[in-house]
Amino acid sequence: MSHILKNKVLDDFILWSNLKNGDERSFSLLFEKYYRDLINYGNSLCPFAEKVQDCIQDVFADIWIYRSSLQDNVIVKAYLLSSVRKRIARLHERDYVFKKTTSTDVLEFLFDFSIENALVEDEVTAERVLYLNKLLNDLPGRQKEALYLRYHQGLSVEQIAELLDVNYQSANNLLHRGLLSLRKEWKGSIPLLILIYSGVL
CATH class of the missing domain: 1.10.1740.10 (RNA polymerase sigma factor, region 2, helix turn helix motif)
Structure with missing residues (x-):
């Protein structure tokens, strides 16, 4: 810590x-x-x-x-x-x-992910950022909420599990599946995990 x-x-x-x-x-x-x-x-x-x-x-x-x-x-x-x-x-x-x-x-998770404009340096990058936002926002609600709690709010997997009233493995699966879907579809030049772990997403 x-x-x-x-x-x-x-x-x-x-x-x-x-x-x-x-x-x-x-x-x-x-x-x-x-x-x-x-x-x-x-x-x-x-x-x-x-x-x-x-x-x-x-x-x-x-x-x-x-x-x-x-x-x-x-x-x-x-x-x-x-x-x-x-x-x-x-x-x-x-x-x-x-x-x-x-x-x-x-409860339906209504949050829309968006990347700060400061990261958008040119038109091509802007298009890729919009696509990444779309990928994030198209995730199933529970996966999106788990990612939000992990990377926006900084909660641990244990805390996410308790908050969502699921066991540890289920919470971990939500995070894993969400990230797996993003890695599979994301083709942009901005490293996905860097954006996520920096708290931008």
Whole structure:
């Protein structure tokens, strides 16, 4: 684990511990730290921005209300993303978008991958980038969501498995199949894995 990542985990651990002890400042810092990530992920699962914001507010309200009973050792970012996903699934159920189900696997992943314009140096490259975006966005929803969680949000395979409510092997298969499909179809000169691991995708 890198020094930066260790510090990030340590910071989250301290903030989470302080929050559990009723420290409002730590609660606010965690909200500010992860709000944008939660908004982006929530918007990928629900097309109604106001409802996504409400779900995130509800998640943090519950965290504060039930802070004394929260687990001590959690990966805060993974916990928050999972909580938002479950809240949106319940919202769908309540609004009768999906009838008689509480499973989070009914959620459609709506996120569109795109590569930053800064990488596009000429018309040919631009065309290849558009094609790569298309390949990514044509992947099955679960594969696309797994790639998003792995490379956009930096979650481990174990955390992705827990968030998607599948076993480790299933989560690993989603990532493997997604990358395999991309490698099979991608013909561009931009190294695919470099783009993915740089966080551009």
